[in-house]
Amino acid sequence: xxxxxxxxxxxxxxxxxxxxxxxxxxxxxxxxxxxxxxxxxxxxxxxxxxxxxxxxxxxxxxxxxxxxxxxxxxxxxxxxxxxxxxxxxxxxxxxxxxxxxxxxxxxxxxxxxxxxxxxxxxxxxxxxxxxxxxxxxxxxxxxxxxxxxxxxxxxxxxxxxxxxxxxxxxxxxxxxxxxxxxxxxxxxxxxxxxxxxxxxxxxxxxxxxxxxxxxxxxxxxxxxxxxxxxxxxxxxxxxxxxxxxxxxxxxxxxxxxxxxxxxxxxxxxxxxxxxxxxxxxxxxxxxxxxxxxxxxxxxxxxxxxxxxxxxxxxxxxxxx
Numbered sequence: 001x002x003x004x005x006x007x008x009x010x011x012x013x014x015x016x017x018x019x020x021x022x023x024x025x026x027x028x029x030x031x032x033x034x035x036x037x038x039x040x041x042x043x044x045x046x047x048x049x050x051x052x053x054x055x056x057x058x059x060x061x062x063x064x065x066x067x068x069x070x071x072x073x074x075x076x077x078x079x080x081x082x083x084x085x086x087x088x089x090x091x092x093x094x095x096x097x098x099x100x101x102x103x104x105x106x107x108x109x110x111x112x113x114x115x116x117x118x119x120x121x122x123x124x125x126x127x128x129x130x131x132x133x134x135x136x137x138x139x140x141x142x143x144x145x146x147x148x149x150x151x152x153x154x155x156x157x158x159x160x161x162x163x164x165x166x167x168x169x170x171x172x173x174x175x176x177x178x179x180x181x182x183x184x185x186x187x188x189x190x191x192x193x194x195x196x197x198x199x200x201x202x203x204x205x206x207x208x209x210x211x212x213x214x215x216x217x218x219x220x221x222x223x224x225x226x227x228x229x230x231x232x233x234x235x236x237x238x239x240x241x242x243x244x245x246x247x248x249x250x251x252x253x254x255x256x257x258x259x260x261x262x263x264x265x266x267x268x269x270x271x272x273x274x275x276x277x278x279x280x281x282x283x284x285x286x287x288x289x290x291x292x293x294x295x296x297x298x299x300x301x302x303x304x305x306x307x308x309x310x311x312x313x314x315x316x317x318x319x320x
Contacts, residue, residue: 007027008032013035013078014034014076024052079108081109085128085129103172111160114183117204134187135152147168151179207316212242213242225281226282228252229252231252239267251269287311293312297310
């Protein structure tokens with residue numbers, strides 16, 4: 001971004017929800033002036049210790065106006081995985097526009113709704129997320145606040161994400177790239193411009209629930225033992241929606257010492273150390289962080305010694 005947008009020592013970069021300054025530190029190393037905005041004081045303190053100036057505040061239109069009136073308008077505004085967690089989108093996006101210089105650039109990264117639906121990733125819908133975005137909705141949101149999306153990149157992170165680039169509507173130095181039309185066409189073909197596309201997703205999610213629950217009930221009837229692997233946050237969504245508790249998955253394991261000796265929320269499925277699998281030799285191991293299935297299968301190849309099998313719940317219940 002430094003080279004693409006010609007950032008130098010006279011530029012000013014602001015990151016909203018800057019966390020511990022991980023991204024901004026690299027601008028600092030290249031002598032580009034920066035400012036982080038982070039509401040959590042503990043992680044903001046870490047950023048400051050790295051040499052990243054950080055305001056401990058929530059971002060919105062009022063703060064943007066204060067910064068702009070203080071001569072701190074931005075050449076580049078960054079926001080990575082923050083848009084989904086904003087309760088007042090209009091105030092937030094208006095603030096982004098206010099903060100931008102006339103030819104400044106805004107870049108936001110967030111999970112792509114199209115990929116969430118295509119890959120059936122309903123368990124990644126977290127309680128703290130207020131919104132999930134397609135490019136279609138992002139363009140409309142930006143336009144409502146005088147911003148124009150001029151480029152988009154498709155990323156693999158979080159099961160499939162978008163990084164959009166936007167500027168003020170009247171900016172003249174940022175032509176619209178062909179990537180915009182291509183991604184929007186993909187979304188429209190998937191039905192994201194109509195309610196029917198979302199009804200189809202709801203049906204798909206229900207079928208996944210019935211398939212996974214049906215398999216576990218059948219395993220219980222046959223007297224098979226079932227354990228889980230991993231204790232990711234998304235497992236709570238999956239297990240609660242499917243109605244799965246410790247009567248169907250006896251326990252799970254996790255490599256994090258912090259999680260060991262605790263329970264999955266609500267289901268009360270106990271979390272043990274990974275060696276528990278070798279000790280108890282379950283017939284099936286349900287891989288709860290399914291996005292890491294290839295790595296986990298390689299780690300646990302030893303369950304084949306006693307005829308154990310893996311179960312991957314998403315995008316559909318599959319036995320490996």
